[in-house]
Amino acid sequence: MSEGLAQRVAGTLVLGVIGLIVLPLLIDFTDPNKVDRTTKIPPAPSIDPVALESAQRPPDVIDGGASAAILDVNKSVPVDDYGGPDFGLTDRGLPHTWILQVGSFVEEPKAEILLKQLVDRGFKAFIAPAVVAGEHHYRVLVGPKIDRRRIKVDRDNIDLMFKTKSIVLKYET
Numbered sequence: 001m002s003e004g005l006a007q008r009v010a011g012t013l014v015l016g017v018i019g020l021i022v023l024p025l026l027i028d029f030t031d032p033n034k035v036d037r038t039t040k041i042p043p044a045p046s047i048d049p050v051a052l053e054s055a056q057r058p059p060d061v062i063d064g065g066a067s068a069a070i071l072d073v074n075k076s077v078p079v080d081d082y083g084g085p086d087f088g089l090t091d092r093g094l095p096h097t098w099i100l101q102v103g104s105f106v107e108e109p110k111a112e113i114l115l116k117q118l119v120d121r122g123f124k125a126f127i128a129p130a131v132v133a134g135e136h137h138y139r140v141l142v143g144p145k146i147d148r149r150r151i152k153v154d155r156d157n158i159d160l161m162f163k164t165k166s167i168v169l170k171y172e173t
Helices: 003-026 065-070 108-120 148-162
Strands: 076-078 097-105 125-132 135-145 167-171
Touching (some): 135 148, 148 167
Antiparallel strands (some): 097 135
8 A cells, every 4th residue: 555545544544533522522412302300499498387376355355346336327317318428528537438228127037138149249238237116127238338429329230130229328427
């Protein structure tokens, strides 16, 4: 073999070996669909449970006393042609308050049925006991609201839904 041919074969072999070494460094032959399964989420912290004491009612608190003082529906009077403002403050600096009486029943279960129907339709309703002519009644009321226009809208909707004639009451403070 001639010396030039030997140099060419040796050069080709050297270039091939260099190519085998450098080519994997330049090209990434790993599977592109391979998913990295290592997590970056830190381990869960260890949390010790904390025992909480339940709140105790102070002995001087009377059940029902606060709610009765806030809104005594027996102080409400019907208003048909009220000439005052629809909203705002009274002379005592308290907001005008309006309640809607949807029904008055002698039997409490009937009042509870109407109450459930009102609540199911999204109205804020409650039952208040009342004494009318010496007889116990259960009034189903919606409200209170501080804007008479809103209680009128509720009255119109309720009268249409339940075929009733609701009464708008003004709470006298």
